[in-house]
Amino acid sequence: xxxxxxxxxxxxxxxxxxxxxxxxxxxxxxxxxxxxxxxxxxxxxxxxxxxxxxxxxxxxxxxxxxxxxxxxxxxxxxxxxxxxxxxxxxxxxxxxxxxxxxxxxxxxxxx
Amino acid sequence: xxxxxxxxxxxxxxxxxxxxxxxxxxxxxxxxxxxxxxxxxxxxxxxxxxxxxxxxxxxxxxxxxxxxxxxxxxxxxxxxxxxxxxxxxxxxxxxxxxxxxxxxxxxxxxxxxxx
Numbered sequence: 001x002x003x004x005x006x007x008x009x010x011x012x013x014x015x016x017x018x019x020x021x022x023x024x025x026x027x028x029x030x031x032x033x034x035x036x037x038x039x040x041x042x043x044x045x046x047x048x049x050x051x052x053x054x055x056x057x058x059x060x061x062x063x064x065x066x067x068x069x070x071x072x073x074x075x076x077x078x079x080x081x082x083x084x085x086x087x088x089x090x091x092x093x094x095x096x097x098x099x100x101x102x103x104x105x106x107x108x109x110x111x
Numbered sequence: 112x113x114x115x116x117x118x119x120x121x122x123x124x125x126x127x128x129x130x131x132x133x134x135x136x137x138x139x140x141x142x143x144x145x146x147x148x149x150x151x152x153x154x155x156x157x158x159x160x161x162x163x164x165x166x167x168x169x170x171x172x173x174x175x176x177x178x179x180x181x182x183x184x185x186x187x188x189x190x191x192x193x194x195x196x197x198x199x200x201x202x203x204x205x206x207x208x209x210x211x212x213x214x215x216x217x218x219x220x221x222x223x224x225x226x
Contacts, residue, residue: 032212043204043220096212
């Protein structure tokens with residue numbers, strides 16, 4: 001059973017701080033990695049895609065991938081209360097076909 | 112880009128009614144569409160995966176005759192909940208993907224309430 005693990009949280013950070021969200025995956029052949037944000041009562045929305053080792057930055061968001069350690073993370077700089085949501089990590093298998101979502105980490109940014 | 116439209120947003124109906132939910136990719140051709148179900152404060156649960164022109168692949172425990180999925184074109188998939196009962200009340204979400212290794216793009220979801 002291929003697994004994606006995340007701390008369920010809640011992760012609480014003060015406004016303006018850096019929030020660090022972590023994800024580990026079991027399938028060493030995984031090809032593609034995604035971060036989604038889901039507000040309560042809403043559907044998930046894509047934040048970042050990352051395919052190769054290293055960092056990828058988009059505005060206040062930075063995704064970091066380390067395939068050797070089977071680890072992907074999301075950093076949110078200058079966290080805002082509007083960032084309070086559940087963050088889902090998703091990983092595809094080595095064929096890029098099957099998606100596996102992690103259980104999500106609930107982030108709370110305190111004003 | 113990558114907009115997925117899901118309709119309707121809300122459905123309230125009587126027990127025994129069949130309900131159809133539509134999922135459309137508006138600005139891309141979706142080779143694969145996914146249907147999820149989510150209960151309050153719980154994780155997404157994948158119900159089925161469908162490829163255009165093929166029968167859907169259902170996850171273990173999902174009744175094929177209860178949840179009918181049709182993926183007739185590269186931009187449209189439908190989920191029909193047949194003879195719905197109160198226990199089918201949930202948040203149903205579709206997503207679509209352009210090709211392998213690409214992200215899934217989600218619709219806004221359908222909140223289904225069976226009385």
